[in-house]
Amino acid sequence: MRAYRSPAPGPPARPRLAPARISRRSVEPDAVPSARTSKAVLLREIVAHLRQGRTQLRDEWVRRIIEARLLTAMSQDEIFMEATSVYDNYLDALETGTLEAVQAYAGQLSERIVPRGVETREVVGIVLLLRDVLARSLFAKYRADFQLLNRILDAYEPAANRIATTVAVGFVQERERVIREQQEAIRELSTPVLPVRERLLILPIIGLIDAQRARQLTEQLLRAIRSNRAKVVVIDITGVPAMDANVANHLVRTVDASRLQGAMVIVTGLSPEIAQTLVTIGVDLSKMNTVGDLQGGIEEAERLLGYQVVPVPEARR
Amino acid sequence: MGVPILKQGYYLIATIQTALTDTDLQGLRDGLIAQIGRYRARGVIIDITALDVMDSFAVRTVQDIAQMGRLRGAETVIVGVQPEVALSMVELGLTLAGVNTALDLEEGLIFLDERTKRASKGGEARAP
Numbered sequence: 001m002r003a004y005r006s007p008a009p010g011p012p013a014r015p016r017l018a019p020a021r022i023s024r025r026s027v028e029p030d031a032v033p034s035a036r037t038s039k040a041v042l043l044r045e046i047v048a049h050l051r052q053g054r055t056q057l058r059d060e061w062v063r064r065i066i067e068a069r070l071l072t073a074m075s076q077d078e079i080f081m082e083a084t085s086v087y088d089n090y091l092d093a094l095e096t097g098t099l100e101a102v103q104a105y106a107g108q109l110s111e112r113i114v115p116r117g118v119e120t121r122e123v124v125g126i127v128l129l130l131r132d133v134l135a136r137s138l139f140a141k142y143r144a145d146f147q148l149l150n151r152i153l154d155a156y157e158p159a160a161n162r163i164a165t166t167v168a169v170g171f172v173q174e175r176e177r178v179i180r181e182q183q184e185a186i187r188e189l190s191t192p193v194l195p196v197r198e199r200l201l202i203l204p205i206i207g208l209i210d211a212q213r214a215r216q217l218t219e220q221l222l223r224a225i226r227s228n229r230a231k232v233v234v235i236d237i238t239g240v241p242a243m244d245a246n247v248a249n250h251l252v253r254t255v256d257a258s259r260l261q262g263a264m265v266i267v268t269g270l271s272p273e274i275a276q277t278l279v280t281i282g283v284d285l286s287k288m289n290t291v292g293d294l295q296g297g298i299e300e301a302e303r304l305l306g307y308q309v310v311p312v313p314e315a316r317r
Numbered sequence: 318m319g320v321p322i323l324k325q326g327y328y329l330i331a332t333i334q335t336a337l338t339d340t341d342l343q344g345l346r347d348g349l350i351a352q353i354g355r356y357r358a359r360g361v362i363i364d365i366t367a368l369d370v371m372d373s374f375a376v377r378t379v380q381d382i383a384q385m386g387r388l389r390g391a392e393t394v395i396v397g398v399q400p401e402v403a404l405s406m407v408e409l410g411l412t413l414a415g416v417n418t419a420l421d422l423e424e425g426l427i428f429l430d431e432r433t434k435r436a437s438k439g440g441e442a443r444a445p
Contacts (some may be wrong), residue, residue: 195394215404221398256412257403262396262419262428 025036037214042155047095048142050134050227059089061133070125073116082109083126090130094159099166106170134160143212191217191222197229200301201263206239214250218257225263230301232301233258236294238269248283255288264304265289268297320345324351327359328423328429329391330422334367342378349382350425353391360388363421366397376411383416392432396425 042287062083093102096233113123138156142149191213194202202219211249214313235254237243243251253255255265269292270278278285291297302309319341319409323330324347329352329401331345349361363379365371398406408414 002412178334218404219400222403226400229424231420231424253407256407257400259399260403260406260413260418261400261426262394 015125038156046156047091061130065126070122093163103166106167110171110174124168127167131160191220201230201233204236204252206248209247218254225261230263232264234266234297236269243274245281266297268294324356329358332363332364344421345423346382350385353389361391361393362425363395364397393439394419394425398419
């Protein structure tokens with residue numbers, strides 16, 4: 001089974017299973033008794049027809065993608081190449097009736113296009129467009145025989161829908177995977193514990209705090225307190241846009257846990273909005289040592305640790 | 318098994334090695350309170366580095382020791398709370414309010430030195 005075909009540079013004529021034989025059957029539909037016309041046979045007939053019209057249908061599809069302003073992140077040549085390989089994989093899936101190959105292909109395709117900023121709407125859009133283009137071609141071919149057209153659509157539509165679903169789900173899964181990875185990365189990055197002086201740590205918090213992040217933050221801080229033998233910690237929350245009762249309670253717990261390890265915590269950078277919210281919702285922060293800004297917090301910490309910063313006269317120019 | 322109480326200058330040091338039963342904890346409390354008077358101790362250090370869990374009874378007993386000790390003239394400090402222990406304690410709402418804490422034994426000794434020096438000099442001592 002072909003897992004995935006890389007986009008061909010051009011539209012080469014693809015030698016396929018004897019189209020002559022199949023097309024003969026499609027030319028003489030009456031030769032096959034309708035009662036015994038199984039879906040598989042119909043599907044094979046459909047695929048043969050769509051393979052014959054491959055170049056024309058694919059170009060039509062690409063034209064409509066560009067017309068609908070989908071995939072704007074990609075150049076026309078790229079769209080053409082991707083369309084070619086999607087088209088072939090689509091037909092293979094229709095023919096074999098198995099979704100593994102198209103699933104693997106959708107995963108690889110998504111891996112390529114997710115970083116380009118292609119949206120779910122666009123992926124679903126192009127797959128549905130392909131479905132439309134192909135269905136129209138089937139309409140045109142079988143419009144003379146309404147019964148046969150109905151049976152053809154009965155065979156075609158469920159298969160096409162399955163493929164569309166598979167591709168869309170594959171894309172969404174890939175995107176979710178990327179999002180999860182990025183969340184991990186942000187989480188790792190966003191909680192640095194910085195030693196600034198002997199026994200003094202700074203923990204700048206940027207962004208929203210949720211329960212998981214608060215816990216991770218506290219764990220990291222406690223470990224840093226032990227390894228740096230810190231006595232004072234300044235937690236700066238200038239970069240925290242909003243705070244609710246939960247987050248405030250997390251903060252109180254962090255302060256309590258640090259104290260159990262013998263470190264004192266100073267919280268700095270409470271914005272006016274946060275101060276108002278905290279007072280309004282009635283969170284008791286009286287146990288917490290707060291200072292207006294980070295500079296004040298560091299000065300207070302230095303005082304507690306017995307440091308004194310004095311300007312050196314010679315250094316002034 | 319009981320907890321050995323060591324005398325070190327003006328201080329008493331109790332190092333908890335294993336998880337203690339409630340009876341052991343009460344024994345530790347009674348022993349410490351008695352020995353504060355006997356040795357005229359000015360400070361008590363309870364080292365829980367080896368503990369991986371502190372339940373509510375243990376916290377309560379430690380708070381009792383701190384209060385009773387203060388009444389008999391000794392300052393108590395808890396040292397060696399591990400990060401995991403600290404986390405689970407605050408999750409349970411056990412924050413050891415009113416009890417001094419320090420990172421480890423060394424820090425505890427420094428803390429008591431400062432406390433007792435300040436007390437004997439009548440609040441004159443200053444940070445370096």
